[in-house]
Amino acid sequence: MNPVLRREYLTALGLESWVVRGKSAQAAAPRELIAPVETPAARTRAAPPDPLSPQEAARPRDTGVSRGDSTAREAGFDWAELKARVAACTRCALCNTRTQTVFGVGSPTAQWLIVGEAPGADEDRQGEPFVGRAGQLLNSMLRAIGLAREQVYIANVLKCRPPGNRDPAAGEASECLPYLEQQIALLKPKIMLAVGRIASQNLLRTDLTLGRLRRQVHAFGASQVPLVVTYHPAYLLRTPADKRKAWEDLKFAREVCARV
Numbered sequence: 244m245n246p247v248l249r250r251e252y253l254t255a256l257g258l259e260s261w262v263v264r265g266k267s268a269q270a271a272a273p274r275e276l277i278a279p280v281e282t283p284a285a286r287t288r289a290a291p292p293d294p295l296s297p298q299e300a301a302r303p304r305d306t307g308v309s310r311g312d313s314t315a316r317e318a319g320f321d322w323a324e325l326k327a328r329v330a331a332c333t334r335c336a337l338c339n340t341r342t343q344t345v346f347g348v349g350s351p352t353a354q355w356l357i358v359g360e361a362p363g364a365d366e367d368r369q370g371e372p373f374v375g376r377a378g379q380l381l382n383s384m385l386r387a388i389g390l391a392r393e394q395v396y397i398a399n400v401l402k403c404r405p406p407g408n409r410d411p412a413a414g415e416a417s418e419c420l421p422y423l424e425q426q427i428a429l430l431k432p433k434i435m436l437a438v439g440r441i442a443s444q445n446l447l448r449t450d451l452t453l454g455r456l457r458r459q460v461h462a463f464g465a466s467q468v469p470l471v472v473t474y475h476p477a478y479l480l481r482t483p484a485d486k487r488k489a490w491e492d493l494k495f496a497r498e499v500c501a502r503v
């Protein structure tokens with residue numbers, strides 16, 4: 244990417260002071276990012292390979308998640324059929340309070356799949372994920388790693404807005420996840436980027452904190468799609484000091500994608 248343009252995007256993220264540190268900081272980042280983080284799956288490994296090896300960092304880590312049980316519910320439906328099924332869905336009580344379902348948006352041939360938690364008020368009104376200020380920040384984050392919004396696919400774990408933007412209930416997430424799983428089966432993304440704690444925990448079926456899930460490559464589902472975790476743009480708007488960590492996550496994900 245044009246360095247001037249890239250700096251403009253990073254400035255939009257509030258990261259201009261970091262960029263001045265130059266190439267040495269960028270070169271050092273991947274090594275810092277692949278410090279071993281103990282997860283349930285990692286704990287079961289008898290002799291883990293060298294975590295400082297770039298090859299090892301890019302290798303998907305199986306978190307023990309098996310999704311063969313629920314994926315079958317929506318298996319076989321194409322994009323149009325799946326979207327119609329979501330629009331008509333009454334599988335949980337959120338159907339009573341939504342303005343409309345928020346299926347997802349983007350290129351059906353995208354290599355990157357961005358997954359958030361659930362629609363908010365703006366998304367519920369417009370029927371598109373990640374609009375409003377959080378959406379604008381997500382767009383800037385993507386542009387910072389050379390991706391236009393139109394080049395990726397963006398979806399949420401839940402297709403309907405929880406009232407008051409509360410966290411999704413466990414039953415709501417489990418009812419809705421098969422839709423996302425079929426989206427993933429149709430898309431066959433090269434990499435998934437889970438944004439925020441709720442999306443990450445639901446996709447990985449864990450209660451580990453976001454801090455424990457960052458900086459490693461997880462593997463999603465039977466197809467073992469590499470999955471990287473980062474902060475939700477709405478959180479970053481409230482906590483701009485963590486934008487640097489998000490930038491590290493994005494660079495890490497880009498490196499992983501390049502190695503897949």
Ligand code: SF4
Nearest residue numbers: 332334335402403419
């Ligand atoms: S949140 Fe998902 S499962 Fe619940 S009504 Fe909406 S589409 Fe159906």
